Each structure stands twice: as C-alpha cells, then as structure tokens.
Amino acid sequence: xxxxxxxxxxxxxxxxxxxxxxxxxxxxxxxxxxxxxxxxxxxxxxxxxxxxxxxxxxxxxxxxxxxxxxxxxxxxxxxxxxxxxxxxxxxxxxxxxxxxxxxxxxxxxxxxxxxxxxxxxxxxxxxxxxxxxxxxxxxxxxxxxxxxxxxxxxxxxxxxxxxxxxxxxxxxxxxxxxxxxxxxxxxxxxxxxxxxxxxxxxxxxxxxxxxxxxxxxxxxxxxxxxxxxxxxxxxxxxxxxxxxxxxxxxxxxxxxxxxxxxxxxxxxxxxxxxxxxxxxxxxxxxxxxxxxxxxxxxxxxxxxxxxxxxxxxxxxxxxxxxxxxxxxxxxxxxxxxxxxxxxxxxxxxxxxxxxxxxxxxxxxxxxxxxxxxxxxxx
Numbered sequence: 001x002x003x004x005x006x007x008x009x010x011x012x013x014x015x016x017x018x019x020x021x022x023x024x025x026x027x028x029x030x031x032x033x034x035x036x037x038x039x040x041x042x043x044x045x046x047x048x049x050x051x052x053x054x055x056x057x058x059x060x061x062x063x064x065x066x067x068x069x070x071x072x073x074x075x076x077x078x079x080x081x082x083x084x085x086x087x088x089x090x091x092x093x094x095x096x097x098x099x100x101x102x103x104x105x106x107x108x109x110x111x112x113x114x115x116x117x118x119x120x121x122x123x124x125x126x127x128x129x130x131x132x133x134x135x136x137x138x139x140x141x142x143x144x145x146x147x148x149x150x151x152x153x154x155x156x157x158x159x160x161x162x163x164x165x166x167x168x169x170x171x172x173x174x175x176x177x178x179x180x181x182x183x184x185x186x187x188x189x190x191x192x193x194x195x196x197x198x199x200x201x202x203x204x205x206x207x208x209x210x211x212x213x214x215x216x217x218x219x220x221x222x223x224x225x226x227x228x229x230x231x232x233x234x235x236x237x238x239x240x241x242x243x244x245x246x247x248x249x250x251x252x253x254x255x256x257x258x259x260x261x262x263x264x265x266x267x268x269x270x271x272x273x274x275x276x277x278x279x280x281x282x283x284x285x286x287x288x289x290x291x292x293x294x295x296x297x298x299x300x301x302x303x304x305x306x307x308x309x310x311x312x313x314x315x316x317x318x319x320x321x322x323x324x325x326x327x328x329x330x331x332x333x334x335x336x337x338x339x340x341x342x343x344x345x346x347x348x349x350x351x352x353x354x355x356x357x358x359x360x361x362x363x364x365x366x367x368x369x370x371x372x373x374x375x376x377x378x
Contacts, residue, residue: 035371039364040071046363047074050356058349061223062216062334063089065252066357069327070260075252081216081335083226094203094215094249095333096233097318098311101248102173106145106296107262108180108191110272117183120145120275127179130154138162141179144172145295146281151175166283166293170245173296177244188244199261201254207236207247215249216335218315226336229315236313246313252331259322259329263307277307285310287347288354304358310347314339319350321357330357 047066051074054060061079065072077089112118118127120142125131131139136151139162143149147168150158154171177188184191189206196204210233218229229235236247250258261267268276279292279299287310292299300306304323311318315337321330332353337346
C-alpha cells in the first residue's frame with residue numbers, strides 16, 4: 001500500500017503537471033480561475049482518499065462533511081440511523097449534537113446584550129434566585145460563558161473562587177438558558193428556533209420540540225453489538241443534561257449554514273463576534289488537549305486559527321470546526337460510541353479529521369506557489 005505521504009507527493013506532482021499544460025491561457029483572470037479550480041480538485045482528491053480511510057479504519061457510523069465556503073470538498077454518510085430497521089444515514093438524518101449546543105446558547109446571550117437587555121458583566125444574581133447566596137452572588141454572565149465561575153453542579157460548593165480558574169459546567173450553561181428566558185420573556189426553545197430561522201437552519205430543533213421521523217437514535221457499543229439509549233431525544237431536557245447545555249438536534253447541512261452565517265456576521269455584529277471568539281480562558285480538554293476558550297467555543301492555541309467545539313452525550317460524539325483563514329468548515333456527526341474503549345478512542349475519527357483538515361492547507365499553499373511560478377515562467 002502506498003504510504004500517505006507518498007500519495008500526497010504523487011497527487012501534488014500530478015496536479016502541478018496538469019496545471020503546467022494549461023498555462024498557455026494569457027488572461028490573468030482565467031489563469032487564476034484555473035489555479036483555484038486545480039487547488040479545489042486537489043483538495044477533493046486528497047480528502048476523498050484520507051477521509052474514506054477514516055470510515056474504513058474505524059467502521060465509522062455517521063456523517064462527515066468538509067466545505068470551503070459553499071463548495072463541498074468532501075461528504076460521506078455511512079451506516080444506520082436505526083440499527084433495528086436498518087434505516088441508512090443520509091443528508092436528512094438529524095443527530096443529537098451535545099455540547100455543540102453551547103455556542104447557540106452563547107450567541108443567544110450575545111444577542112440579548114446587543115439589544116441592551118443585559119451586560120456580560122452583570123451578576124447572575126440579578127436574574128436568577130439560585131445565585132442569590134453568599135457564595136454565588138458575585139458570579140457574572142461572562143464567567144458562566146467561559147466556564148470560569150467555579151460552578152459545577154448548581155447548589156453545590158464552588159470549585160474555586162469565581163474568575164480564578166476553569167471548570168466546564170453544564171449547569172452554568174443551563175443557567176444561561178434561564179437568563180435568556182428571563183430577559184426575553186420567551187422560552188429557550190422559542191429563542192433558539194428564531195436563531196435557527198435566522199441562520200437558515202430548517203432541520204434543527206431541541207430534544208424537547210423534535211417531532212420528525214429522521215432522528216438518528218443513539219447507541220452504546222459497536223455496529224455488531226449495541227444497546228439503544230432509551231427516551232431519545234426527549235431525555236436531553238433532563239436535569240443531568242439540559243437543552244441549553246447539550247440538547248440541540250441538527251444536520252450536516254444546517255451546521256454548515258450555521259458556521260457560514262455566524263462567521264460572516266449575519267447573526268451577530270462583527271464586534272460581538274470578536275467577543276465570542278476571543279480567548280478569555282484556557283482548558284485542558286480530555287480528548288483534544290490544551291486549548292483556549294471563548295464564549296461557548298474552543299480555540300486552537302497555535303496555528304492554524306481554528307474555532308471548534310466537541311459534543312458528547314451517550315452514544316452521540318460530534319465535532320464542528322471552522323478555519324477562518326480559508327473559510328473551511330468540517331463537521332463530524334455520529335450516533336454510536338463504544339464507551340468501554342474510553343472517550344479518546346470514541347473520538348479518534350474526529351481527531352484524525354481535524355488533523356487532516358489542518359494539514360491540507362499548507363500543502364495546497366505550496367501547490368499554489370508552484371503554480372504561480374509556472375505561470376510566471378510561461
């Protein structure tokens with residue numbers, strides 16, 4: 001079998017050769033169009049070979065898609081949304097996305113801020129009675145957004161002095177959902193439904209409001225031996241999960257619409273988006289390691305610049321990534337997880353896709369440089 005690096009080199013050279021045969025075009029715009037087209041095809045070929053190997057290697061049951069702007073670079077659906085009926089996963093399959101939900105909650109808070117209904121430095125105790133205790137009274141909305149409040153379980157002792165450290169808290173995000181309801185006068189589900197509409201997400205809902213028939217039931221185990229999680233997706237509204245923290249359902253296409261709308265300033269103002277993506281805390285993720293954290297969004301500490309978030313509720317591992325420098329989105333959704341192997345094993349396909357996408361642009365950049373040299377030489 002050809003090694004991956006050898007394959008990339010062969011592919012690189014073949015595309016360079018193809019381009020060199022086309023550089024007799026004299027118009028600069030036409031030449032640039034040929035370069036762009038060639039690079040896009042190069043990425044598609046490379047991603048097809050590498051991402052397909054992830055499906056094969058891990059017997060991946062789910063959907064993976066990679067886009068550059070509106071251009072689909074790679075997409076594949078495999079396996080079943082329902083193992084009993086053998087219903088295949090397709091473009092319409094709706095997945096539980098777990099903590100990817102947190103960025104929607106964060107954006108809803110930021111929208112309330114834009115309307116002047118709250119300030120991020122407001123104390124949560126102004127809005128919620130549960131925070132009107134001596135220990136909780138100084139926690140701010142900002143601290144809930146970036147998990148620096150010290151809160152773990154609502155009502156329990158704080159993990160540390162608010163603002164001094166990081167601790168990932170679902171109860172913190174569910175409290176943000178209550179603040180949204182308080183200041184807007186509408187339910188969380190109504191607020192997030194309006195946000196879906198604004199982002200062009202026609203197949204997204206919450207676990208409590210879903211009424212379709214294309215939901216990917218969640219399973220524990222593997223494709224041969226598995227157990228279906230009961231009461232999905234309604235159980236996402238239970239106290240131990242919570243809709244604002246992890247209860248949204250969505251599809252590949254809807255999440256692509258979300259990234260496109262959000263990062264092109266169609267949802268919140270540019271200055272608000274800057275607050276959303278600015279690192280205001282750091283965390284050591286159990287799977288992805290050390291990273292920055294903004295408001296419901298994770299950040300690469302090094303290059304390339306990446307905004308992303310993982311999600312996991314039983315049987316449903318997910319990951320969404322956005323690379324602003326190349327306007328590239330990658331989405332990985334699944335509905336089965338073998339917890340006996342540990343969380344790192346569950347997310348191995350997601351890790352590989354992330355590394356793959358981050359490695360392809362330097363190769364594409366080098367190809368572009370060589371094409372420009374060839375263009376000048378001709």
